[in-house]
Amino acid sequence: MAVIKNDAGTLTVEDEKGIAIGQKNPVQGFSFTLKNPDADPGDVSADLAEIWFVRNGKLYQLASYADFAQYLGEILQSFRFD
Numbered sequence: 001m002a003v004i005k006n007d008a009g010t011l012t013v014e015d016e017k018g019i020a021i022g023q024k025n026p027v028q029g030f031s032f033t034l035k036n037p038d039a040d041p042g043d044v045s046a047d048l049a050e051i052w053f054v055r056n057g058k059l060y061q062l063a064s065y066a067d068f069a070q071y072l073g074e075i076l077q078s079f080r081f082d
Helices: 002-007 066-077
Strands: 012-021 027-035 047-055 058-065
Touching (some): 047 066, 058 066
Antiparallel strands (some): 012 027, 027 047, 047 058
16 A cells, blocks of 8 residues: 555545455455545546455456445445356
């Protein structure tokens, strides 16, 4: 997380937490919110929800508007890792 915060520039990283992704054999990952202080007020892209996890040696990064984060979480819980 320190590297992400260092590379984020003017963006701020908030709400970072570990999460379990999927129903069967869940994968551990982490989620956080990127906030852009330079964005125009009301700009939907000002805040982004990010989810990162590693599976079979590959890094997966999912990004969405922060307002969609709840739905993204529900989608991730439908994943199955057989």
